[in-house]
Structures are given as structure tokens and as C-alpha cells.
Amino acid sequence: MTHIIRHMIKEAITGKHELSRHAYGEGREYVPLALRSQELWEGLERKSHLKIFTQAGAMGFGPQGNAPFIDEAIASGKEHNLHIDFLSSAEIKERFPGLNLPDDYIGFYEANSGFLFSENCIAAYKELAIHHGAETSFQNPVIDIETSDRSVSVITENATFTGDKLIISAGAWSGTLSEKIGLKLPLKTTRQPIGWFEANEALFNLHNFPTFAAEVAINGSKALYYGFPSFGGCGLKIGRHDYEDVIDPSTMNREFGSDIHDEGHLREFLDTFMPEAAGKLKKAAICIYTRTPDGHFIIDQHPEHAHVLIATGFSSHGFKFASVVGEILSQLAMHGVTEHDISLFKLARFADCHIKKE
Numbered sequence: 001m002t003h004i005i006r007h008m009i010k011e012a013i014t015g016k017h018e019l020s021r022h023a024y025g026e027g028r029e030y031v032p033l034a035l036r037s038q039e040l041w042e043g044l045e046r047k048s049h050l051k052i053f054t055q056a057g058a059m060g061f062g063p064q065g066n067a068p069f070i071d072e073a074i075a076s077g078k079e080h081n082l083h084i085d086f087l088s089s090a091e092i093k094e095r096f097p098g099l100n101l102p103d104d105y106i107g108f109y110e111a112n113s114g115f116l117f118s119e120n121c122i123a124a125y126k127e128l129a130i131h132h133g134a135e136t137s138f139q140n141p142v143i144d145i146e147t148s149d150r151s152v153s154v155i156t157e158n159a160t161f162t163g164d165k166l167i168i169s170a171g172a173w174s175g176t177l178s179e180k181i182g183l184k185l186p187l188k189t190t191r192q193p194i195g196w197f198e199a200n201e202a203l204f205n206l207h208n209f210p211t212f213a214a215e216v217a218i219n220g221s222k223a224l225y226y227g228f229p230s231f232g233g234c235g236l237k238i239g240r241h242d243y244e245d246v247i248d249p250s251t252m253n254r255e256f257g258s259d260i261h262d263e264g265h266l267r268e269f270l271d272t273f274m275p276e277a278a279g280k281l282k283k284a285a286i287c288i289y290t291r292t293p294d295g296h297f298i299i300d301q302h303p304e305h306a307h308v309l310i311a312t313g314f315s316s317h318g319f320k321f322a323s324v325v326g327e328i329l330s331q332l333a334m335h336g337v338t339e340h341d342i343s344l345f346k347l348a349r350f351a352d353c354h355i356k357k358e
């Protein structure tokens with residue numbers, strides 16, 4: 001098996017750690033996949049010398065009756081019997097005194113969730129893959145793909161690779177690559193600022209504060225934020241989930257602050273809900289979301305060439321599932337079927353996404 005990668009590291013991983021939560025605001029259908037992912041991450045940690053997951057806990061909060069993401073997360077927890085505490089505004093503030101919440105907010109806390117050290121996850125999988133005979137090719141962009149009934153050839157800047165099966169998972173560049181195999185995917189790529197802010201460590205350190213998702217009303221409009229406690233002196237990390245600044249991934253301005261709202265949107269949340277985490281900006285980054293119209297992933301076989309698989313459109317919430325997505329793709333590639341329910345991720349839900357290659 002050969003892995004061909006455009007750049008040295010995964011594009012979206014500037015953040016170095018990513019939420020892994022089980023109660024799921026994006027849809028209760030994801031819970032079984034989140035739980036299987038967790039098992040696989042724990043297995044990876046046992047096989048690797050690297051730290052993969054930290055059980056920091058996960059919290060969600062929003063205004064009662066006006067926070068569908070938080071309501072769905074709570075409903076998903078109930079439906080799948082997850083160990084979750086349902087909390088009033090007063091109870092949340094008692095547990096996490098750094099929070100400044102209105103009285104009509106509600107929330108939940110899930111002790112078993114936490115975050116993944118994403119660069120370690122990738123490094124560990126890469127090391128194991130090479131150990132088991134995989135070959136990798138970095139800094140070698142794919143420029144074309146040729147399919148025939150039984151095989152597929154990938155043409156890169158340096159060489160041509162031919163094999164029985166192909167998995168395309170090119171993040172923000174999946175749209176361009178999919179056109180080479182006659183697919184026009186309805187993907188939108190968006191520019192996403194994230195920042196690390198100096199915080200009161202007695203209130204926002206990993207030992208006393210969890211990861212969070214917050215669906216809030218700020219200055220009359222709704223917004224969805226997520227974040228991580230400070231650890232190792234890094235500061236509280238925060239990003240805005242619903243921010244849709246559509247860009248071309250190849251020409252996007254990667255400088256934090258080049259857009260006037262980059263820091264402003266993050267500070268707006270901190271000033272209102274976590275004033276003691278609204279200190280100096282310690283570090284910042286810009287990364288890219290690859291979104292589908294309904295926010296659900298694309299994991300499927302090519303409609304004409306079943307030996308070509310596509311996995312993309314992870315719509316800002318895919319990293320935690322990378323372990324189970326790997327399992328799904330290996331089952332599809334080897335056996336043509338998977339034990340997991342991936343009906344939500346079918347290409348057929350998009351009309352007209354199949355064009356013929358010229």
C-alpha cells in the first residue's frame with residue numbers, strides 16, 4: 001500500500017489537539033462511531049510510545065430551548081446511555097467558576113471525553129503503517145487519476161503509481177481531485193481562525209476545566225464555539241465553529257489577523273462567557289474546514305468504479321473519527337462492505353454529483 005501526501009503534515013492539524021466527544025450535537029447517529037473510535041485510539045496508545053488521548057472531560061452549554069446543537073448532544077447521550085451529567089446554569093457555574101453564564105442556560109458534562117494529540121495520532125499511525133509494510137510518498141502532489149475496470153493509476157509530479165484500489169482523502173483539495181474521476185462534490189472550504197489566550201490557570205487549567213462546546217447568543221446573533229483548557233502553559237484554546245469565510249485553499253491568506261474578525265470573534269466570546277480567559281493572545285493559527293451542505297461526511301465507493309473510494313467533507317468534526325474511518329475504509333477496500341453504518345455518508349444524497357470524465 002502506498003500513501004501519497006501533498007505536504008509533509010496534514011493540513012488541518014495546526015491546532016495540535018482536537019476534541020474527542022461522544023455525546024454528539026452533529027447527530028446521534030455518530031455516537032456508535034465515536035465510541036468505536038475511542039476504543040481504536042486507546043488501542044493505538046497501547047501500541048505506540050506516544051501520548052494519544054487525554055481524558056479532560058467535555059462540557060456543552062447553551063440557552064435552554066434555543067440551542068439545537070446542545071439539545072441534540074444531550075438527546076444522543078440519553079439515547080445511547082452515555083455517562084452524562086445534565087446541569088443547570090447554577091450547577092455549571094458551581095463546577096466551573098470561571099464561567100459567566102446567564103441563568104436560562106443549561107448544559108451537560110461528560111467525564112469520559114477529552115482531546116486527542118493529533119500530531120501524535122498521525123505520527124503513530126504512520127509509524128505502524130510503515131512497520132506493516134506500507135510505503136509513503138510526501139511532498140508529491142497527485143495531479144491526475146486514471147481509472148479502468150480493474151485498476152487505477154495515480155499520476156504525481158514525480159511518478160505514476162498503479163494499483164487495484166484507491167482511497168482519495170485529500171481534505172480541502174478533495175473537490176479538485178474528485179473531478180479527475182468524474183465527481184463534482186458540493187464541498188465548500190472555509191478559513192478558520194483559532195487562538196490561544198492567556199487564562200487564569202486556577203480556573204482554566206486542564207486539572208480544573210474541561211473541553212467545551214458552546215452554542216450561544218452574542219450581540220443578538222447565534223454562534224457556536226469550541227475550546228480546550230490550558231495545559232503546559234499554552235493558554236486556553238478557542239475556535240468558532242459556525243464561521244463561514246469561503247476561500248480557495250491554495251490561495252487563502254494564512255496570516256492570523258489579516259481579517260479584522262480573526263481575533264475579534266474569539267475575544268467576543270471570551271469577554272462575555274470566560275472573562276478570566278480573555279488575556280493576551282499567546283499563539284494563533286489559521287486552518288481550513290471542508291464542509292458538505294448538510295455537515296455530514298462523505299465516505300463511499302465511486303458510483304462507477306467500486307475499487308475507488310472517497311472519504312472527505314469531514315465538515316470540521318472529522319478528526320476524532322479518523323481511527324474508525326480508517327477501519328471503515330480498509331474494510332470497504334478489502335471486502336467491499338463495512339460492519340459500520342455509513343448510510344448517512346453516501347454520495348447519492350447529492351443530486352448531480354456524478355459527471356463523466358472528459
Ligand SMILES: Cc1cc2nc3c(=O)[nH]c(=O)nc-3n(C[C@H](O)[C@H](O)[C@H](O)COP(=O)(O)OP(=O)(O)OC[C@H]3O[C@@H](n4cnc5c(N)ncnc54)[C@H](O)[C@@H]3O)c2cc1C
Binds near residue numbers: 007321
Ligand atoms: C481549526 C480546526 C479545528 C478542528 N477541530 C476538530 C476537533 O476538535 N475535533 C475533530 O474531530 N475534528 C476537528 N477538526 C476537523 C478535522 O481536523 C478534519 O475533519 C480532518 O482533519 C479532516 O481530515 P482529512 O483527511 O479529510 O483532511 P486533511 O487532514 O486536510 O488531510 C488531507 C491530506 O491530503 C493531502 N493532499 C491534498 N491534496 C493532495 C494531492 N493533490 N496530492 C497528495 N496529497 C494531497 C494534504 O496535504 C493533507 O495531508 C478541526 C479542523 C480545523 C481546521
